[in-house]
Amino acid sequence: MGYAVGLDIGGSWIRAALGDKEGKILRKSVRRVASGSEDQFISQVIEMVREVCRGDPGEVEGVGVGAAGRLDIRRGSIEFSPHTTLSRIPLKETIEAEFRRPAVVLNDCVAAVMAERMVGAGRGVENLVYIGIGTGIGAGIIVDGRVILGKDGNAHEVGHMIVDLDGRIACSCGGIGHWEAYTSGSGIPKYARYLSGGFAGAGGLIERIRSCGEKVLAKEVFSAAYDGDPFARFVIEEAAEINSKALANVVNLYDPQTVTIGGGLTLKNPSLTVDPIIRKMPPLCFNVPPSVSVTPLGEEAPLLGALLSAFGSVRSRLIPQL
CATH class of the missing domain: 3.30.420.40 (ATPase, nucleotide binding domain)
Structure with a gap:
C-alpha cells in the first residue's frame, strides 16, 4: 500500500x-x-x-x-x-x-x-518550530527529532499563551490576554478596536472601526496598511511587537534551529507579518536566535x-x- x-x-x-x-x-x-x-x-x-x-x-x-x-x-x-x-x-x-x-x-x-520536517524547510533539522497565524494561532514543535505532543496532544497551544498580563482583550476560547486574541485573523479586528480608543487621528480606517467596530475584517486592516493608512500601520506595528515577543518566548522554551511561519494571514501578508518578526525578535531571545522564514509549503x-x-x-x- x-x-x-x-x-x-x-x-x-x-x-x-x-x-x-x-x-x-x-x-x-x-x-x-x-x-x-x-x-x-x-x-x-x-x-x-x-x-x-x-x-x-x-x-x-x-x-x-x-x-x-x-x-x-x-x-x-x-x-x-x-x-x-x-x-x-x-x-x-x-x-x-x-x-x-x-x-x-x-x-x-x-x-x-x-510536513516541514519531511518535505519542507526542516529537512535534516532536528529542532524545528512551525507557527500558524491564521484565524487562530498555533504551533507544531519538534525537539531532538521528535514531535512534542503532551498528555492529550495539546502541548503546542502557543496561541493561548498570555501576552497581556492586564487581559485587555478576550480570546475566542473564553480566556483573556492570549496571543491569538491580539494578532490572529480573528484577533486583529478586536485589537484594532481597542487601540482606536487611544489613537489621536481621524478619517480612513479608524473612522470605520469607530462606526463598525469588530465588523471590520483583518484583511481590511492589512489592505489599509498597504495603502499607507496611519492607524492601520500603527495596528500592524503593534501586532508585530506582540508576535515578536511571543515567538521569542517559544524560542526560549524550545531552542529551535529553524522556525517556519504559515497560516492564511501570514501567507497573504508576509511583508507585514514575518519580515517584522525577523527584524524584531533576535534581540528578545535569550537563546541563539533561529532562522525564521515563511513556510515553502504554503497553505x-x-x-x-x-x-x-x-x-x-x-x-x-x-x-x-x-
Whole structure:
C-alpha cells in the first residue's frame, strides 16, 4: 500500500488529499465545513475521503487528520474548537469503522511541522518550530527529532499563551490576554478596536472601526496598511511587537534551529507579518536566535503533514510515542 489520505480541518474549510509517502498529492478535494449538525460534519468527512479515493480505499495505508482545536489524540477526537461549534467529534473511531484503515488525529500545526520536517524547510533539522497565524494561532514543535505532543496532544497551544498580563482583550476560547486574541485573523479586528480608543487621528480606517467596530475584517486592516493608512500601520506595528515577543518566548522554551511561519494571514501578508518578526525578535531571545522564514509549503503544510502522518513509518520516526 503506497498511498494515504490526509485531511486538514479548519474553521471554515476542509481539505482532503490522496498522496504518497514523498508528499506528492494525486487527488484533492476542498469544501466549506458543513454548517449543520455534527452528524452532517462527520458525513462530509467520510464523503471527502471516498471522493479522493474514488470510492475504493483498497490501496490506502491509513488516514491522517490535522485539526484545529483541543484534541484527545488517544481517542482521536476534536474535544473543543474555539472557532467552530464542533466538540467531542470521534473522528478516529468513525473513520476506522468506515474504512477499516488506521486513522490518526493531530493538531493541524503539528501536522504542518511534520510536513516541514519531511518535505519542507526542516529537512535534516532536528529542532524545528512551525507557527500558524491564521484565524487562530498555533504551533507544531519538534525537539531532538521528535514531535512534542503532551498528555492529550495539546502541548503546542502557543496561541493561548498570555501576552497581556492586564487581559485587555478576550480570546475566542473564553480566556483573556492570549496571543491569538491580539494578532490572529480573528484577533486583529478586536485589537484594532481597542487601540482606536487611544489613537489621536481621524478619517480612513479608524473612522470605520469607530462606526463598525469588530465588523471590520483583518484583511481590511492589512489592505489599509498597504495603502499607507496611519492607524492601520500603527495596528500592524503593534501586532508585530506582540508576535515578536511571543515567538521569542517559544524560542526560549524550545531552542529551535529553524522556525517556519504559515497560516492564511501570514501567507497573504508576509511583508507585514514575518519580515517584522525577523527584524524584531533576535534581540528578545535569550537563546541563539533561529532562522525564521515563511513556510515553502504554503497553505498545503497541514494537509501534507496529515497525509504523511498516516504512514506508519513516518509516525514511528517522528511520533513514536503515539
